[in-house]
Amino acid sequence: MLSTEQAWALLAQAELVYSREQVAAAIARVAEEITARLGSRHPVLLSVMGGAVVFTGQLLPLLRFPLEFDYVHASRYGRGTQGQELIWKVLPSESVKGRVVLVLDDILDEGRTLAAILDKLRELGAAEVYTAVLTEKETGRPKPIEADFVGLKLPNRFVFGCGMDVHGAWRNLPEIYALKQN
C-alpha cells in the first residue's frame, strides 16, 4: 500500500489528462448512445468492480429506461501497473441467461479483462452482450475486443482517477491523470 505521503506525491507529479467537466460530458454522450441503442431492450447492466464504480454511479441516473443492475468482480492488475492473469472474485449470476447484457468498465486497456468477461457471459447463455467503457487506451497494439460505447480515448500511459487506481489509491478522483513518466 502507498503511504499517504506517497499517494499525494504521485498526484502532485501527475499530468491532468481529462477534467471532471470533460468526463461528465463524455458520460452524458455515452448515455445518449446507450439509450438510442438499448433503451427498448430492458438490459441487465453489469458493472465490473472495483474500477467501474465511478462510471456506473454517474451513468445510471442518466439512463431513463427500464434496466436491471448487477455486478461482477474480476481483477488482473491488483495494485500493480502490469496486467497478469485474470482473477474472478465474483462471477456473473446465471440470471444473465437469455438477456441483453451491457457490461460497464472504467478502462479498456489490453482488452483481456473484457474479453474474458464476454466469454463467461456467452457461456452462461446471455442473448446479446454489449460493452461500455469510460475510457479506452490507445495502446497501438491489436485488442481481442472492441467496445460498443467509448467515453474518452487515452494516451498509452498508466492513468488513474475516475475509478482507476494507482497502487490501490486515487480511484476517488473526479479527473483522470497520467502517472509521471520516469
Ligand SMILES: O=P(O)(O)OC[C@H]1O[C@H](OP(=O)(O)OP(=O)(O)O)[C@H](O)[C@@H]1O
Ligand atoms: O483491458 P485490460 O488490460 O484487461 O485492463 C482493464 C481492466 O483493468 C482494470 O481492472 P483491475 O485488474 O485493475 O482491477 P480493479 O478494477 O479492481 O482495479 C480495469 O478496471 C479493467 O477491468
Ligand code: HPA
Ligand atoms: O492505466 C491504467 N490505470 C489504472 N488501471 C488500469 N487497468 C488497466 N490499465 C490501467
